[in-house]
Amino acid sequence: MDSKKGLAKKFSEKIDEHCPENGVKALHVCGTHEQSILKHGLRSILPNRVRLKMGPGCPVCVTPSKEIDEAIWLAENGVTIATFGDMLRVPGTEKSLFDARSEGNDIKMVYSIEEALDLSKKVDELVFFGIGFETTAPSNAAAILNNPPENFSILSSHRLIPPAMDALLNIDGVDFDGFIAPGHVSTIIGTDDYHAYPNQYDMPVVVSGFEALDILYAILKLIEQINQNQPSVDNAYERAVKEEGNPKALEMMETVFKKTDADWRGIGTIPNSGLRIRDEYSEYNAREKYHIEVENSRDIHPGCMCHLILTARGKPTDCGLFSTQCTPQNPRGPCMVSREGECNIWYKYGGKK
Amino acid sequence: MCIAVPGKVVEIDGNEAMVEFEGVKRKIRIDFLDDVEIGDYVLNHVGQAIQVLPEEEAEERLKIFREYLDSYEEKAKQE
DSSP states (O other): OOOHHHHHHHHHHHHHHHSOTTOEEEEEOOHHHHHHHHHTTHHHHSOTTEEEEEOSOOHHHHSOHHHHHHHHHHHHTTOEEEEOGGGTTSOOSSOOHHHHHHTTOOEEEOSSHHHHHHHHTTSSOEEEEEEESTTTHHHHHHHHHTOOOTTEEEEEEEBOHHHHHHHHHTSTTOOOSEEEEEHHHHHHHOSGGGGHHHHHHOOOEEEEOSSHHHHHHHHHHHHHHHHHTOOOEEESOTTTOOTTOOHHHHHHHHHHEEEEEEEETTTEEEEEEEEEEOGGGGGGBHHHHSOOOOOOOOOSOTTOOHHHHTTTSSOGGGSTTBTTTBOSSSOSSGGGTSTTSHHHHHHHHTOOO | OOOOEEEEEEEEETTEEEEEETTEEEEEEOTTOSSOOTTOEEEEETTEEEEEEOOOOHHHHHHHHHHHHHHHHHHHHTO
């Protein structure tokens, strides 16, 4: 009976044995996958011709400056802002929320929207800066459907994963042979949306969990699809992901939010990739409630390569600022800010390959 | 952001549940789950349970991996 270690060794041997000579480039779009890959040293136990690449899998990193600037504008105009900790240090055009907080504005870090709702009882006006992919958006939909207090609203900055996967397939220079799809996003959205990739692009998809063995299992399944030349959608995280996803969460999301074109830092505008709060709930839409005025914004600062890193066209060690001028303590670009940003993860775990 | 942690439901009160994560209890919401019962394992993401997990023993999963690895040779022959 093999232990986990024994199984990992077996997986890496099988992957080496069956990986095509010209190699396989697997692209994932999830910060938690990247953390697991580096934490367990998966790149080092895989043959060099298996390349694991990361796309835009960090909602904090892809939030454009303009939306950070909007949150800062609100704070500077007397509104309390509540958001996840990772958002505080993301550079806006001129400053971050953290800078705005040190200038005396009321910006609070919360772990959930529930905490933000509790906070709203203690302040005049509160805006929850709601970021995240499909995993996070339903919680915010549920909060709005639960009749929050009048002084509470949401600055919706959600992004959707399948449109980003579409975009990656259509950006020149993004080179990969198959998708490792994100397990927890898939828990909500299910696997239906992924069928377009094998059907229209001959691109295999394997939905993966987050443990080392889950990821190795997904890579071998991807290689299997490539060798058999039968691209399909394979669910390798069956214990959490159902084909239909979570219908109740999807229904709440659909009730509260409408898909809209949205800007992604480093990528540009992606059609129908964001969520705006529907007119029926505009009293909880911070953009309707307040007349936010922000000037021209700037997403990528000189020398920063985040736009290439976010689109899997470069890796952190390709960037001249990485680990010298750009560190988690002093981040110059969004990928270094969040614990889910590729540069931040590589800095922490010493990624090289 | 998309990190989700499994925990065991120990109390249910309407749309809220007390869930135990490796000894730590936290109150989370269960808006998206029908028929969740005390003793179920749920996946928690930013204070919301996003899915009930089957009570799958870790050993059971390793068995799936073993079987897949063992059957791979058979399948590979058909390539």
